[in-house]
Amino acid sequence: MTIMKILMLAAIAGHLLCGYCDCLLTYLPRGRFRFEDMKNNQKLAQAFDGLPLRNPMKSMLLGCLAMFLFFFGYLALCHWMRAYSELCAALMLVGCVCVATFGMAHHVFCGVPEWLYVRLGRTQEALDIINEFFRKTSITMVMCYLGFLIFGVTFFAAVVSGITPLPRWACIFNVLPLMLAFLPLRVGGAGNWAGAVMFLGLFFLM
Numbered sequence: 001m002t003i004m005k006i007l008m009l010a011a012i013a014g015h016l017l018c019g020y021c022d023c024l025l026t027y028l029p030r031g032r033f034r035f036e037d038m039k040n041n042q043k044l045a046q047a048f049d050g051l052p053l054r055n056p057m058k059s060m061l062l063g064c065l066a067m068f069l070f071f072f073g074y075l076a077l078c079h080w081m082r083a084y085s086e087l088c089a090a091l092m093l094v095g096c097v098c099v100a101t102f103g104m105a106h107h108v109f110c111g112v113p114e115w116l117y118v119r120l121g122r123t124q125e126a127l128d129i130i131n132e133f134f135r136k137t138s139i140t141m142v143m144c145y146l147g148f149l150i151f152g153v154t155f156f157a158a159v160v161s162g163i164t165p166l167p168r169w170a171c172i173f174n175v176l177p178l179m180l181a182f183l184p185l186r187v188g189g190a191g192n193w194a195g196a197v198m199f200l201g202l203f204f205l206m
Helices: 003-026 035-039 041-048 054-081 086-119 124-137 139-161 168-172 175-185 190-205
Strands: none
Touching: 003 054, 003 086, 003 190, 035 041, 035 124, 041 086, 041 124, 054 086, 054 139, 054 190, 086 124, 086 139, 124 139, 139 168, 139 175, 168 175, 168 190, 175 190
């Protein structure tokens, strides 16, 4: 097995693990986390009733490991692209570095508010604190998804244009269109399931 394929397997494992971590933050003992509920403490407190503090903590710590693993898969694709387009490889590298740096911070910053909210007793004051925290750290989320956008658009354009040896239909194995396909399903960790499918498809095509 080539180093490229080993790194892809690491990326699949990383995305699956990160998807699990997202689910720990999304699916609560008494319902599902919804951003709109952050305006209504009664609904939010009910959803978080009985949530073990270990869940958001586990999500934050395992999520860092997960992103460390899948980062190598994206780096491998950037290196592979250099043989066909230096420009595309450079843009993809910018995108994946954005995802790895801001994305890891964003994942932690999603776990911290849940941990704080439960630890502070699910009060209105606790809700005000986590709303302020999330609002002031939201730039990490914007930069993370900007990274996915840069990487996805560049990789998609390179495959569709035919500059790579991949067949043009292989453009479907791309984190961006797959993420858009998963979003309507409203499942936790949609972006990570998309990433796992992308690397699985490319594993057999490359």
